[in-house]
Amino acid sequence: MGFPHPLLPLLLLLPTPLLARDPASVQSLAAMPEYTSQPPCATGCFYQREGACSNDLVGATLGCAADCISWASNDCYCRTDYQSLATAYLSSCVSKACTKGENKVDIAAATSLYGAYCRKAGYTPPPEPTATGDETAQSVATVYVTVTAIFSLVYFA
Structure with a gap:
């Protein structure tokens, strides 16, 4: 089966343009073909x-999304200063969740997918850490979660 127009195959060879940076556009990482190749x-x-709802966990980690009806906008999801935090979250989460096989591969694939999504959406990745002297600079993000349980115990004698 041939193409409807003889020049159509040449159009497929042109580079895919970057998505327009629309500050109001909602992140759509799950629409990338690479997302479906990730392990569950x-x-x-x-x-x-959760039922009919799908919560944006990366967006929530970044403080960009509250629940399934308010997914993160690309401007928050891919902010250059947030990308290291998102990558650290994904590394930690995948490391804990993917316990079968070589999880380093799963971690690399997940963090690479996030970075590729943001680059395709037109956002600049954070600068790579630079080495100073004989030391190697490392970037580490630590995420702390505080859970406060409030309860009262009433005892009647």
Whole structure:
């Protein structure tokens, strides 16, 4: 079966343009073909399904999304200063969730997917750490979660 127009195959060779940076556009990482090749343990770090609702976990980690009806905008999801935090979250989550096989591969694939999504959406990746002298600079993000349980115990004698 041939193409409807003889020049159509040449159009397919042109580079894909970057998506327009629309500040109001909502992140759509799950629409990338590479997302479907991620193992379920890794995709569970991007989104959490609850019935008809799918929560944006990366967006929530960054403080960009509250629940399934307010997914993160690309301007928040891919902010240059947030990308290291998102990558650290994904590394930690996938490391804990993907326990079968070589999880380093799953971690690399998940963090690479996030970075590729932001680059395709037109956002600049954070600068690579630079080495000073004989030391190697490392970037580490630590995420702390504080859970406060409030309860009261009433005892009547």
